[in-house]
Amino acid sequence: MDARTGGSADVIRVLVVDDEPIAADAHAAYVRRLEGFAVAAVAHDGQGTLHALKDAQTAGAPIQLILLDMNLPDLHGLDVSRRIRSAGYGVDIIAITAVRELAIVRGAVSAGIVQYLIKPFTYAAFAEKMANYRQFRRQLETTGAKASQQDVDSAFASLRTPGETPLPKGLKEDTLAAVVGLLRGSTGPVSATETMEALGMSRVTARRYLEFLAESSRAHRGSRYGTGGRPESEYRWIG
Structure with missing residues (x-):
């Protein structure tokens, strides 16, 4: 097991489970590169997973993901998921697997798995899924005791990548990916004008893509006041 943990209550404690030590180490290394996540433990089989959950709960530092x-080698991932639910652990699960059979995917959904990431994958794809998950948690945590339909829709929308959300007519996947890349790589909010200049598109087009990301809960829209006193919208990537 890996005892490395985060020092903040906002840090999401992660249990990495993979029967191949090299893959487990790689996934743990990916987690450590992400802000807001910490590796709580690493397990290589189903029983080890259940023991790690129990040990963390007993120590007062429960695993969240x-x-x-x-x-x-001992239990199928779906069996592990069902045992976790039966034991009453309030932990989220992201399946990381080479399994592509539709029956398994459906079983994952019914077992309460919130995300499904197919091997092999890049660090960028992994980071995207984890950022989506973190935003999902944030939105649920900031919602009151009773959620509105909009609260629920917004939380579940955050689990999807922009490409998984149906694009309005006139928007293109490759252009959206470029806008997402610009926002993710920026150290601060970006305006439509700055997007236009960076990506070589019209300001109207840039604003359409930025608005789409804001409306689908992938970016936060704010206001910026220039020297002329007129406010301009600015957009910051969430997660």
Whole structure:
């Protein structure tokens, strides 16, 4: 097990589960590169996963997220998920697996798995899924005891990448990816004018893509006041 943990209450404690030590180490290294996440433990089979959850709970530092391989030497990932739910652990699960069978994917949904990431994948794809998950948690945590339909829709929309959200007519996947890349790589909010200049598109087009990301809860829209006193919208990537 890996005892490394974060020092902030906002840090999401992660249990990495994979039967292949090299893959487990790689996924743990990916987690450590992400702000707001910490590796709480690493397990290589189903029983080890259940023991790690119990140990963390007993120590008063419960695990909040499991990165779960489906093909484990003693238990299938779906069986592990069901046992976790039966035991009453309030932990989220992201399946990280090479399994592509539709029956398994459906089973993952019914077992309460919130995300499904197919191997092999790049660090960028992994970081995207984790950022989506973190935003999902944030939105649920800031919602009151009773959620509105908009609260629920917004939280679940945050689990999807922009490409998974149906694009309005006239928007293109490659252009959207470029705008997302610009926002993610920026150290601060970006305006439509700055997007236009960076990506070589019209200001109207830039604003359409930025507004789409804001409306689908992928970016935060704010106001910026220039020297002329007129406010201009600015957009910051969430997560």
